[in-house]
Amino acid sequence: MTESQVETGPESGGRAGGDDTPLAFEDPTYREAMVDLLGVIAYGEISAFERLAEDAKLAPTLEDKVAIATMASAEFSKVDALRRRLESLGADPFAAMAPFQEPIDRFHDHTAPADWYEGLVKAYVGDGLADDFYREIAAYLDAETRDLVVGTFEDSGHAAFVVDRVRAAIAADHRLGGRLALWGRRLMGEALIQAQRVAAERDALSALLAGGTDRPGLDLAAIGRMFARLTERHTERMAELGLES
């Protein structure tokens, strides 16, 4: 919480060089929000790695296992850049991640896939939702952090694999489609519950969305529209899998 004070003295104002970090980082609340944001994304990636590696056990074939393990490794490979960015902000990366361990672990504990297909849908829909949410937040960041955050979510190209497998399975067993549609709603609900909890506990992060004296923010109507967009994209993803939402 207080590490933010390290860099915010007048000394830090003189930084130069191709990004707009220096000015933004004079605001201790902004820096704190950055540390929170990078921390939550980093822990989210570590956690996604763990859960995908766990889901790989459910894979019906070795080829499926390798596909899901590739997704796991792709998530994990993003941690390093986030870690380095946190260090460049003078923050301890692990301390930055710590506050988000509980809500993210709780999300995963409450959405442990019962089978391979629930795991696939979770990988696709859950990660997509998290990516969309961070992308929305990224609009309120300095350019350098924004590029890092948006780069984290570049599609690793494994989506086609998931869509293919889930659609084939639903075609073969229509009842599976009903179960997975319910599962998708549960993922969305649980994600919102945990996001709300994080927002309630991390003032700086919420303040980032709400804006500041020198930064535009979101009013309640805009936050409402943001959630409408997130829900819409969730619906699109479910539809791509051949599922109602």
Next chain:
Amino acid sequence: MTESQVETGPESGGRAGGDDTPLAFEDPTYREAMVDLLGVIAYGEISAFERLAEDAKLAPTLEDKVAIATMASAEFSKVDALRRRLESLGADPFAAMAPFQEPIDRFHDHTAPADWYEGLVKAYVGDGLADDFYREIAAYLDAETRDLVVGTFEDSGHAAFVVDRVRAAIAADHRLGGRLALWGRRLMGEALIQAQRVAAERDALSALLAGGTDRPGLDLAAIGRMFARLTERHTERMAELGLES
């Protein structure tokens, strides 16, 4: 034992251009052995990934978790080149891996770490042993496959982390040292049992070591010396961890 022996057969003399693959692969047994070898290594890496990801759950801190997850990802990142090499040999990579799933899974089932430290010792000693073994075999391969196999085992630089953690834990609790020493012996024993099983079932792979009409191989005495070297290196690794073997 020396790599030079591989190249001394009359057939290998005329090969040029830094790649002696073509002629070696005219021997169907040799090709079959290559497919087996690349298959067993690839499945071994996938399996190491899975087990390390599993062990990451036991990590006492987030930093430890990231360290072990980094090792897991490093193992997995090696699968792709092995897969491509198998494809270039006209083999289905997953079919090539399939025969080794059972013995490797059995090895892991019989050596599931009871705690974080058993997991660390297994990562260090078990993977080291496998690497040594494949490196011994690599001496009997064509240059291109040998480079690929040896490259697979380049130290990912995480060894220092394991040595550091295990030594500190033993210093703090001497009884742990006794338990981990026994654990190391069990890992070695189980690895030998499964390796023997593979050798018994995969004729081409054993034939690679035994040699052929046009290829030098190992007689029983040489195989004995190879196992002596593997045991010696195992002892060295245990000693580095501060453990008797």
